[in-house]
Amino acid sequence: MPDRPLNRICYVEDDEDIQRIVRMSLERVGKMTVEVVGDPTMAIDAINAFKPDLVMLDWMMPKLDGPALFRQMQQHAGIKALPVVFITAKASQRDLDELMAMGAAGTVSKPFSPKDLPDQLREIWKKLP
Amino acid sequence: MNHSSTAHSASLAVSEKSVVPGIAERTDPRVVLAARVDQLYGQMWLGILATFALGAIATFELWELRLRELVLFWWGLVLLITAASAALLYAYRRSPDKEANPEQWLRWLGIAALAAGANWGFAAAVFFPSHTDEQQVFLAFLLVGMTAAGIPVYASSWPIFALYAAGILAPFTYVLATFGNRLFTEIALLVPMFYAINVAIAYRLTRVFHSGYRLRHAYGRLTEDYSVLNQRLERQLVELEEARRQVEASGRKLQLFAERAPIAVLELDAQGAITEVNHATELLFGYAASELIGRDFRFLVKPEFHDEFYRRWKRLVDTHASEAGLIRNTRRDGIDVVCEWTVTPLVNPEGTIIAVVAQGRDVTAQREAERVKKEFTSTLSHELRTPLTSIIGSLQLINTGIVGDVPPDVAELTVVAERNGQRLLDLINDLLDIEKIESGKVTMAPEVLPVDEVVREAMVLNRAFGERFKVRFEMTSGLPGREVTADRKRLLQVMTNLLSNAVKFSPEGGAVEIGLRENGPNVRVAVQDRGPGIPESFRTRIFGRFAQADSTATRQKGGTGLGLAICKRLIEMMHGKIGFEDRAGGGTTFWFELPRN
Numbered sequence: 238m239p240d241r242p243l244n245r246i247c248y249v250e251d252d253e254d255i256q257r258i259v260r261m262s263l264e265r266v267g268k269m270t271v272e273v274v275g276d277p278t279m280a281i282d283a284i285n286a287f288k289p290d291l292v293m294l295d296w297m298m299p300k301l302d303g304p305a306l307f308r309q310m311q312q313h314a315g316i317k318a319l320p321v322v323f324i325t326a327k328a329s330q331r332d333l334d335e336l337m338a339m340g341a342a343g344t345v346s347k348p349f350s351p352k353d354l355p356d357q358l359r360e361i362w363k364k365l366p
Numbered sequence: 367m368n369h370s371s372t373a374h375s376a377s378l379a380v381s382e383k384s385v386v387p388g389i390a391e392r393t394d395p396r397v398v399l400a401a402r403v404d405q406l407y408g409q410m411w412l413g414i415l416a417t418f419a420l421g422a423i424a425t426f427e428l429w430e431l432r433l434r435e436l437v438l439f440w441w442g443l444v445l446l447i448t449a450a451s452a453a454l455l456y457a458y459r460r461s462p463d464k465e466a467n468p469e470q471w472l473r474w475l476g477i478a479a480l481a482a483g484a485n486w487g488f489a490a491a492v493f494f495p496s497h498t499d500e501q502q503v504f505l506a507f508l509l510v511g512m513t514a515a516g517i518p519v520y521a522s523s524w525p526i527f528a529l530y531a532a533g534i535l536a537p538f539t540y541v542l543a544t545f546g547n548r549l550f551t552e553i554a555l556l557v558p559m560f561y562a563i564n565v566a567i568a569y570r571l572t573r574v575f576h577s578g579y580r581l582r583h584a585y586g587r588l589t590e591d592y593s594v595l596n597q598r599l600e601r602q603l604v605e606l607e608e609a610r611r612q613v614e615a616s617g618r619k620l621q622l623f624a625e626r627a628p629i630a631v632l633e634l635d636a637q638g639a640i641t642e643v644n645h646a647t648e649l650l651f652g653y654a655a656s657e658l659i660g661r662d663f664r665f666l667v668k669p670e671f672h673d674e675f676y677r678r679w680k681r682l683v684d685t686h687a688s689e690a691g692l693i694r695n696t697r698r699d700g701i702d703v704v705c706e707w708t709v710t711p712l713v714n715p716e717g718t719i720i721a722v723v724a725q726g727r728d729v730t731a732q733r734e735a736e737r738v739k740k741e742f743t744s745t746l747s748h749e750l751r752t753p754l755t756s757i758i759g760s761l762q763l764i765n766t767g768i769v770g771d772v773p774p775d776v777a778e779l780t781v782v783a784e785r786n787g788q789r790l791l792d793l794i795n796d797l798l799d800i801e802k803i804e805s806g807k808v809t810m811a812p813e814v815l816p817v818d819e820v821v822r823e824a825m826v827l828n829r830a831f832g833e834r835f836k837v838r839f840e841m842t843s844g845l846p847g848r849e850v851t852a853d854r855k856r857l858l859q860v861m862t863n864l865l866s867n868a869v870k871f872s873p874e875g876g877a878v879e880i881g882l883r884e885n886g887p888n889v890r891v892a893v894q895d896r897g898p899g900i901p902e903s904f905r906t907r908i909f910g911r912f913a914q915a916d917s918t919a920t921r922q923k924g925g926t927g928l929g930l931a932i933c934k935r936l937i938e939m940m941h942g943k944i945g946f947e948d949r950a951g952g953g954t955t956f957w958f959e960l961p962r963n
Contacts, residue, residue: 254756258763265768297748326751348755348791351763 239290243362247289249274249306250324251298258351259293259324267355277301281309284316291342291362292316296325296332307339320365322358324349394583400468401579402522406475407458410451413519417482418448420508427504428493436492443485451478472523479516479526483533486512490538495545509538510560517564521571528565535561629727630705636719638663638679650705650728652698663724668694668702678709682722686713692729704730743801750794758787796928800911803935810853810939814963817889818844820854821880824861828869837872839865845882848889849963852940860936860944863929864893864956871897871954888942888959896953900946908946909934933958 246269250256256273263269272287274280277298284292292310294303301309303323311317320342325332333344343361345354421444428437454474458464464471486509494505513531520527535557542554624631630647632640639662643655651658651666658666667675671694682689688710695705705726712721761784763769765777772780802808825839832839868878872895879894900908911931930944937944942960949955 252752252756255752255759258756258759261763261769262759265763326748326755347751348758351759351768352766 238363239365241290243269243290243359245270245272245287245289246291246293246358247272247274247280247284247287248293248324249277249280249283249298249303250293250295251275251277252295255295255347259354262351262354263358266352267358269355277303277306280306281313281316284310284319285313289319291358292319292321293345293358294321294323296323296336304336304339307341311340320361322361396468397465398576398579398583399472400465401583402575403468403471403475404464405522405575405579406520406526407455407471409519410455410475410478413479413482413516414448414451414455416512416515417444417451417485420512421445421448424489424505424508427501428489428497430497433493433496440485440489440492443488447478447481447485451482454478472526475523476526476529479520479530480533483516483530484537486534487537490534491541494538494541506538509534513561513564517568517571521568522575524565524568524572527568531561531564627725629725632658632663632724632726634663634722634724636683636711636722638722641721650697650703650726651695666695668696670694682709682711683719686711686717686719693726695726702730703728704733743798746794747798751791754787754791754794758784758791761787793928796932799932800928800935803932803939808856808936808939810856812851812853812940814849815852815854815857816846817848817850817852817891817960818846818882820852820857821861821882821891824858824865825880827858828862828865831866832869832878835869835872836874837869838877840877840879842879842881843883845884845889848882848884850889850960851963852942852960853936856936856940860933860958861891861893863933864958867929868893868895868897868956871895873897884962885959887962889962890957890959892955892957894949894953894955896949896951899948899952899954909944 246263248256248259248263248271250259250273253275256275260271260273263271272283272289274283277294278301280294280301294306296303298306303325307321307323310319310321321340322343322345323336323341324345324347325336326347333346336344342365343357345357349357421441425437425441425444428440430437458471461471490505490509494502497505513534516527516530516534520530539554539557542550542557545551545554624644627644628646630650631644632647633642635641639660640658641660643658647658648655664672664675675693678689678691681687688708690708691706692704693707695703697703706729707724707726709722709724711719712723714720761780764772764780765784799808821844822841825841829839865878865880872878876896881892881894883890883892909930911928934944937958937960940960942958944956944958946954946956
């Protein structure tokens with residue numbers, strides 16, 4: 238478990254409505270600092286600049302989907318150690334297992350409860366080595 | 367005559383020994399004896415007739431005044447013996463079971479023969495000394511003739527002949543020996559020799575007859591056996607013919623199936639060369655049968671798959687086991703088709719492959735349909751959940767007051783909107799669930815679970831839902847320590863379904879009771895409500911898809927009608943069963959059972 242509380246989240250999501258809800262949930266309920274990135278191709282730079290504690294990636298995005306972005310992150314020394322949580326509407330257990338096998342720290346299924354989302358992330362955060 | 371009889375008997379004995387060794391031993395001695403007795407009785411009338419006729423002649427010849435009473439007495443004896451013998455013959459012929467007791471009939475015949483012989487002996491003893499020389503010659507000739515005539519008559523049983531001849535010759539010998547005449551004394555010495563020779567001849571004849579009867583009987587049995595064998599062979603031939611007809615009919619049926627089957631059927635030899643194809647094969651690949659026959663089956667396999675095909679073909683040849691799987695084939699028009707093949711070797715009893723039957727069907731369209739369906743399911747999942755995330759998320763942010771207070775009327779409406787958004791989400795989740803279960807895509811992750819704890823966890827998870835309807839959960843009986851092998855997540859899903867159903871149909875302020883108990887080798891979990899019960903008309907389809915008894919309740923409290931269908935399939939996948947029953951005092955008990963660990 239990391240020695241500091243979870244505070245800075247970078248969220249890569251193309252859907253503006255969900256961006257807004259997640260931001261509200263994490264900021265207002267979770268009292269966290271959130272950086273939302275709408276264009277996944279800009280995500281690496283944004284993560285490098287923002288220096289988050291944890292990165293949340295949407296799975297299905299145009300141009301670059303979550304798993305592909307995750308693999309790109311693995312190529313960058315500065316950010317490859319960051320914990321990544323996938324947020325996905327994919328329902329199958331196999332899909333979720335696949336993400337975990339890729340090295341994801343955790344998964345959050347859509348639709349999620351904005352009231353519970355900060356706690357879900359903190360649970361994942363607590364389980365990190 | 368004696369000589370030839372002996373030779374004949376010897377030749378018969380030889381033939382019996384050399385030609386049919388073992389056959390004669392198979393005969394029943396009693397049956398042979400019965401046949402010999404029958405033969406004796408068969409010619410008995412000759413003896414009776416001869417005794418009567420010669421007795422009459424002798425009476426006439428010996429008639430003298432001074433011996434009249436004695437001659438008449440003797441004639442009376444002749445009549446008595448012939449009458450008794452005739453009666454015996456009559457009794458024998460009329461006897462229905464004469465074969466059953468041949469010894470008894472032989473004894474009677476022996477007595478009759480002895481009596482007849484003794485009667486002639488009586489004539490010799492009484493009349494020989496008292497008559498003239500001519501009459502003595504006549505009498506001696508008569509006695510010798512009667513003795514000799516006894517040989518053929520009693521040839522089937524030499525002891526009877528011996529008795530008969532002894533009856534005649536013993537008194538005659540005595541008379542000759544005591545007559546006082548030297549010539550007669552010498553003749554008296556010859557008579558026993560004559561007797562011995564005759565008995566010896568009778569003995570040989572008896573043996574010949576005995577052998578003859580044994581052989582006749584043995585051959586009779588052989589004929590019987592042959593006849594039985596023949597009948598059996600005929601029956602077997604009929605059966606074989608019937609079997610042949612059935613095999614032929616089966617063959618025709620199979621041929622018809624293969625010809626008319628919508629799947630391609632090819633017969634290959636052990637090297638993989640095509641020897642026969644059906645019409646569906648021609649349609650599938652676009653080649654005429656004549657173009658395919660004689661070619662290697664690999665000709666129809668896409669070159670990239672030759673290695674895999676060769677590997678599987680080799681395994682089939684090595685193990686003689688069927689192979690099944692998908693192979694990409696090429697049609698005449700160059701279009702690739704994916705075919706599902708089942709390839710079965712036909713192996714003879716010596717373990718050699720005599721043919722290989724390959725059955726294939728084009729699954730290209732089916733696979734495409736599956737792909738489209740999967741894509742559709744994925745789209746349904748993603749494209750419906752994403753907007754629902756926004757809708758439900760927004761409403762939750764409003765309803766929980768995170769974004770500040772809203773007017774009461776608005777708050778009431780946003781609660782309605784969130785609840786219905788949730789219903790929509792439940793429906794989508796249930797639809798996806800049932801689709802996955804029915805297409806076999808759901809896999810279980812079985813683990814050993816303390817069933818009591820999982821049930822309590824489900825009660826905790828659903829408590830908030832119960833509170834919303836003012837219904838509480840009560841555990842009436844637990845089973846601490848009992849374990850089942852089940853998928854934890856799926857078991858919780860089943861419990862959630864049963865608990866939420868019970869809550870929806872319970873009266874406000876009521877309690878849903880949860881009880882666990884052992885039922886044989888299973889653990890039974892029961893969820894009981896005090897609801898209106900299950901209507902009779904709904905009971906048979908309660909575990910079907912979109913099954914709802916009362917649409918009013920559904921509209922009021924939510925529900926997709928898929929929950930119990932999902933529960934049933936999940937429980938069955940965990941090797942359990944699910945059911946329901948009326949609860950005494952009103953309400954329903956839903957239960958499921960899982961095998962105890």
